[in-house]
Amino acid sequence: MIRRRLRRLSLALGAFAALGLGSAPALADNDVGCGIGTNLMKGREGLLYHVLASCTNAYTFQSVSLTFNMFGCDSTGKVTADAELRKFAAANLDQLARDMARGEGETLGAFAHLLQVPAEQQGALGAFTQAHFVDLFPNDAVTSNEMIDAFYRLLAEPSQG
């Protein structure tokens, strides 16, 4: 039963990969995550900041423009689905790893949406990532791009049995 659901999921995802998005080169973006357990950097500042600075621009990633920090864009400025996926995974690697290991969670839900997995298949995606956690994260230094490449490779493999 599970296996059949997984196969259906693989087909759905395979279609996504077949669009050529799965093999898109990694972005020129350096924002690729830096391994589980470290991705969430410390965002702690001095006391004074919290008293009066609830809205000052203390963080480098915040833009001062409406469009500057938007969308994963390729060189032509066009948004690609793969770029969005990679950008999201890079920024959420810790939460994603956690959700993939436990087979559920909001971050995995958003990841599934970026993969265009239909809602009713998301449970199967959770089971898939949990079963293949070690394949997706073969060691503790895996970057988000390596994880996604491994994910695409797993999908391309025929389901065993």
Add this chain to the structure above:
Amino acid sequence: MRRRAFLILLLALAPAAGAPSRGEDLLGRAEVLGLARHPTWEALLHAGPGRFGLGRESEIPGGRFFLAEEGQSDPAAELEATLGALLAAPTEGDGAAHCRFPARARWLARELGVPEERLAPAPCPALDEWRSGLAPRGITLIFPEAFMNNPASMFGHTLLRLDVADPKDPRNLLAYAIDFTANTDGDAGPVYLAKGALGLYPGYFGVNPYYRKLELYGDWQNRDIWEYPLDLSAGEVELVLLHLWELDDVAIPYYFFRQNCSYQLIRLLAVARPELDLRHGFPLGVIPVDTVRDVLAEIGLAGEVRYRPSPAAELRTLLGTLSAEDRRLALALSRGEIEPDDARVAGRGPEERGALLGAAYEALKYAFLQGEVEEDVSRERSYRLLVARSRAARGGTPEVPRPAVRPEEGHGTALLAVGGGVEDDEGYVELRLRPSLHGPLDPEAGFPGDSSIGFLDTRLRWFPESGRVRLEELVLVELQSNTPRDDFFRPLSWGLDTGFRTRLFPEEDGELDRDLVWRTGGSLGFTFAPGRGPLSVYALADARLEVGSGFDHGWAFGPGGELGLELRVPGDRWQARLFGRGTRFVLGDRQTHLSAGLGQRVTLTRRTAAVAEVGVEYYRGESWLDASVSLQWTF
């Protein structure tokens, strides 16, 4: 001027002769309709009463945001210039007036009753691409609350999210959030403070992925986050979005206390709902939670409010579901004292193992973010825990119970109290005003417990017998955090305060002399709340500096301590707080000062409470009593 009025009269009397086709006709109609004074036009220009309440003036300094030379101070001239630009020979592309000011164009077309193509004749490629990328289905107001053990964060923060799906859908992680931030160029300390208070920093609206914001407020800062889906029509959402485009790269002076981020979000939403105004809280400042109240009062909710617990709240829940034995195991796993293949863990069923390893992983992440674990240690151990977790049961993550009272349902941010009492042997009437925010004796509902912050807390006393009026206290700022410790969360309690207070100085003849002193102090200690029940006890060590003419040498400094006990029952309707403190001033005027007191509060309604306080003080060989009762009201 008189000719213009005459013209308006003439136009008003003239029968509406079909759709006006010439620019002057539209301008005339705009004048007849009084559009330049229309609240939506003023919202589009960010205009309000000018200096000293004279005229109308925009908060945005002149520049590219205005088409008329005097646009900042003359909404009518700006309207004329806008209409003129919109009706000028059509230009193509992003530079056209209707592409720079799409919200103005849309609103003017609607009000003037002309087809939108009349004022917006050609497509705007950049704007259209931006809009289709955002494609909001609705707007949600986001309120990150204070975070644990940091009263300085208690004012919270607000942003808007452009929803891409139903408010509860995980796809909204991918939505974009709008906020207003000041660019401080890395200034810090007094420079930063002064420039922020004086409005010397430029602020800009920004759009960032919502998950980035969650990372900042949720994961890094451990704030609970509340999401309020707003009841705005598709047309209203569109107008807000189009106006946001008009604000791209427009610098707006940023002020800490009033024209801050929360205020600017209100101004942005006012384009859709010009009646939206700041009605809650003390008028001289804008506090985020008050703007939540304002927005909900005017716009209302489109659906259920979502509570997004902080990682600390999740961890507390996870640990709470475990037995004492399992809790110890989970913490031992998170500290690396035992490995996931330990028989006590590996021997469990898949569900129990999942719960243990899940809690251990979250505990480790928390410790890492607290700076208690090195990066490489965290990485390696997290990985081993997750691999083991992936071999346990799927799912089973417990839901964090939602606080019974939402932040905007708590007491008002400003407090006014009237009371009477006796000091030594003289009666007084006391008036107290605290513009913000939350004191140790206030109802906790809607506020993160265990923390308090007060600004400009002012007490005036009038002694009818002698007719004297005295400033009893002016607390400039006061912070106290008494977060209880347990076997995992081990925060230090701490406090900081500075301000003026009238001190009683016993004279040789036994009379009490009264002098205003400036005092400042800091404290550090522990709080325990057995089983997180209604009772908590705390112990603090502190150091104090007091300066005033009543002291020998004019000042006194010394270490001290405070012990206290706090009880809140039932449902926080009644609270009692008992404390004893002492300071041994060892420098300057060397004396010992001792005091003890009992404060009690009974909540009457959401906004009102009765407070009774009694205290004794001992100084320079004399002791005296102060007792009072008061009624307080928050707004």
